[in-house]
Amino acid sequence: MGVEDTFYVVVAGDTLSKIAVRFHTTVQQLQAWNHIPDPDHIEVGQRLLVAEAPSGFVPFPGADWFRLEPNSPLIGMMGIRLVEEGCSAYGPDGPQTQWNQEHRNSYALWQEKLGFTGADADGWPGQKTWDKLRVPYPGPF
Structure with missing residues (x-):
């Protein structure tokens, strides 16, 4: 699949x-x-x-999807995983469901944690880093 x-x-x-x-x-x-x-x-x-x-985890939705600034529970679940991994650049309200600069900054921290540097740690999710993050499916809202 x-x-x-x-x-x-x-x-x-x-x-x-x-x-x-x-x-x-x-x-x-x-x-x-x-x-x-x-x-x-x-x-x-x-x-x-x-x-x-x-796998039980959300598959990578594609790089272009993030550039559309989605408002999705998948973004919130990604943010929770980034916090769990110690890669948070979120404000006091924590990760929200709308893609924003805090998500991008947090994702850049994740990329750096995995050893990526420069343009490879720009905060835009890619297949390799997404798969390693293992974002669970959102539950009912």
């Missing part, structure tokens, strides 16, 4: 229930993984986590 099997981009005519059936999951699980409070509101072009990877 690759990234293409765990993420899905919403197209015209999709509903959360149709997507849940297609990927053998539930509307509630899709809501939890993707921070969707209203199951009747998804948008064309929205990228959804639709399946759990066999």
